Amino acid sequence: MKHLLNLSVNGEPVEVAVPLHHTLLEVLREDLRLTGTKHGCELGECGTCTVLVDGEPVLSCLALPIELEGTEITTVEGLTKDGRAHPLQIAFAETGAAQCGYCTPGILLAAKALLGRNPRPTRLEIQEALAGNLCRCTGYIQILQAVERAAAADPADYTKPISV
Amino acid sequence: MAVIRDTMAEFDLFQPASIDDALALKRRYGKTSWALAGGLDSLDWFKDRIKRPEVVIDLSAVESMRGIRETDDADGVEIGAMTTLTEVAEHAGILSRFGLLADAASKVATPQIRNQGTIGGNVTQDTRCWYYRGGWPCYRAGGNICYADTPTAINREHALFESNRCVAVNPSDTAPALVALDAKFVIMGGGGEKVVDAEDYFITPAKDITRMTILEPGELLTSIRIPGTWAGARFYFEKVRDRQAWDFPLVNIASAMKVSGNTIEDIRLVVNAVGPRPLRLTDVERQLKGQSVTEEVGQAAGELALLGARPLQHNAYKIPLMRNLVKRAIRGTGARA
Numbered sequence: 001m002k003h004l005l006n007l008s009v010n011g012e013p014v015e016v017a018v019p020l021h022h023t024l025l026e027v028l029r030e031d032l033r034l035t036g037t038k039h040g041c042e043l044g045e046c047g048t049c050t051v052l053v054d055g056e057p058v059l060s061c062l063a064l065p066i067e068l069e070g071t072e073i074t075t076v077e078g079l080t081k082d083g084r085a086h087p088l089q090i091a092f093a094e095t096g097a098a099q100c101g102y103c104t105p106g107i108l109l110a111a112k113a114l115l116g117r118n119p120r121p122t123r124l125e126i127q128e129a130l131a132g133n134l135c136r137c138t139g140y141i142q143i144l145q146a147v148e149r150a151a152a153a154d155p156a157d158y159t160k161p162i163s164v
Numbered sequence: 165m166a167v168i169r170d171t172m173a174e175f176d177l178f179q180p181a182s183i184d185d186a187l188a189l190k191r192r193y194g195k196t197s198w199a200l201a202g203g204l205d206s207l208d209w210f211k212d213r214i215k216r217p218e219v220v221i222d223l224s225a226v227e228s229m230r231g232i233r234e235t236d237d238a239d240g241v242e243i244g245a246m247t248t249l250t251e252v253a254e255h256a257g258i259l260s261r262f263g264l265l266a267d268a269a270s271k272v273a274t275p276q277i278r279n280q281g282t283i284g285g286n287v288t289q290d291t292r293c294w295y296y297r298g299g300w301p302c303y304r305a306g307g308n309i310c311y312a313d314t315p316t317a318i319n320r321e322h323a324l325f326e327s328n329r330c331v332a333v334n335p336s337d338t339a340p341a342l343v344a345l346d347a348k349f350v351i352m353g354g355g356g357e358k359v360v361d362a363e364d365y366f367i368t369p370a371k372d373i374t375r376m377t378i379l380e381p382g383e384l385l386t387s388i389r390i391p392g393t394w395a396g397a398r399f400y401f402e403k404v405r406d407r408q409a410w411d412f413p414l415v416n417i418a419s420a421m422k423v424s425g426n427t428i429e430d431i432r433l434v435v436n437a438v439g440p441r442p443l444r445l446t447d448v449e450r451q452l453k454g455q456s457v458t459e460e461v462g463q464a465a466g467e468l469a470l471l472g473a474r475p476l477q478h479n480a481y482k483i484p485l486m487r488n489l490v491k492r493a494i495r496g497t498g499a500r501a
Contacts, residue, residue, distance in 0.1 A: 019174060020175075020177040021172045021173070021174050021175050021177065021210075021220075022171075022172075023171075023172070023207070026171065039170070042169070042170045042211055043208045043211070044204055044208070044273070044274075044276070044277055044410075045410055047274065047276060050276055053279075056250075056279050057275055057276045057279060058276055058279050058280050059276045059277065059280065061207075062203050062204055062207050062208075062280060063203065063280065064177075064203065064222065066177065066179065066222070067222065067224045067225075110275070110276070128275070129275060131274050131275065131408070131409035131410070132273070132274025132275050132276040132277065132409065132410065133274075
């Protein structure tokens with residue numbers, strides 16, 4: 001049976017009719033067509049389905065949307081502003097921090113949460129904040145460098161165009 | 165066992181707003197129902213179709229089960245069972261008085277899982293034995309064999325102590341810390357409130373092979389009370405795991421020690437992931453009282469702690485591992501003369 005939920009996703013209120021046993025990941029991808037959030041291990045190990053709930057990273061594959069009414073959900077699609085890329089996205093592109101890119105949405109969001117509470121994190125703090133996100137391509141070094149690069153930039157700097 | 169994975173089978177979901185309503189739902193739906201806390205353990209079971217409750221009682225809206233309160237007991241705190249591990253790990257009062265618990269909570273899994281996972285769920289979670297989690301009809305699942313204890317079984321993560329037919333271990337990081345702090349677990353059920361020692365919350369297969377805790381089907385763990393007894397004591401927590409993130413412990417240890425001069429006045433030593441429940445080393449504690457904090461005393465305690473250990477085919481490495489953890493818990497990790 002479907003149930004009407006009122007969610008707030010990337011700053012927009014959305015009303016969506018879904019079965020209550022569907023996870024947030026399923027609702028984001030299949031009902032809201034926000035396919036930037038990736039489907040990975042489905043048991044909490046890989047972190048690629050990470051989204052932000054009230055600014056903090058959670059696993060959308062292990063969250064029930066009905067529990068999230070009244071919260072603000074941010075997906076990777078919500079990082080851009082007025083068609084411009086977030087400084088983290090620019091830094092990832094310029095540093096070569098993505099190879100296959102499957103882990104990138106989750107890592108961008110975990111990094112955004114970190115920079116939100118700690119604008120100048122140490123390398124160790126970045127590693128701890130990203131400990132829940134697996135990357136099987138890069139070896140992580142460029143990812144860590146990209147977060148440092150974004151931290152050094154003006155976090156409000158959305159002046160660069162989306163295509164780098 | 166070809167089953168659909170990744171998505172869950174349909175269930176009816178209730179969101180009670182009070183403990184009484186949650187208990188009424190548990191009474192009404194009995195064994196067909198499942199109490200849901202953070203969902204990290206539960207949704208995994210549901211996706212694999214191994215546990216298929218018809219009714220899920222989602223406790224996330226029960227406000228009285230959330231948050232951390234000071235108690236009348238001097239220096240004590242009460243933690244609602246639905247409080248997240250992140251809140252426990254970052255709470256100022258817990259950090260200053262019960263750093264042991266903050267340390268243990270901060271070493272659970274990953275930042276995301278700590279944001280969603282609850283303290284009640286962390287202590288009540290089921291074992292991770294992959295035969296059992298994979299849906300094999302073992303003793304714990306109601307069958308009559310332990311697949312982890314056969315000549316060809318892969319049992320590197322399994323038990324050294326207290327196994328009885330089933331050799332699975334309790335994987336919690338916060339449970340040994342709470343036992344070491346003499347915490348009390350508050351259980352609500354048909355008969356009202358029941359308060360038990362943390363140590364007695366956990367059971368062995370000898371008592372009930374299908375459960376990890378004393379919680380009966382009609383009961384809920386609602387909060388955890390930590391008395392002031394060990395506030396500010398000398399604490400030690402260490403978790404050894406294959407990966408430094410996400411992983412469950414191969415062995416972990418939690419200790420609380422009151423030291424005067426260099427003499428141990430009182431101590432709690434608890435090891436987990438070596439048996440079906442957190443193993444309190446009561447004999448070792450007794451031997452240590454009145455002793456000095458030295459390398460030799462730590463070494464002797466480690467030897468004593470392992471008496472009675474029965475390794476399986478692939479987990480004998482846990483014996484020196486646990487022995488050294490006991491030693492480190494007593495004498496610390498710094499260089500000593």
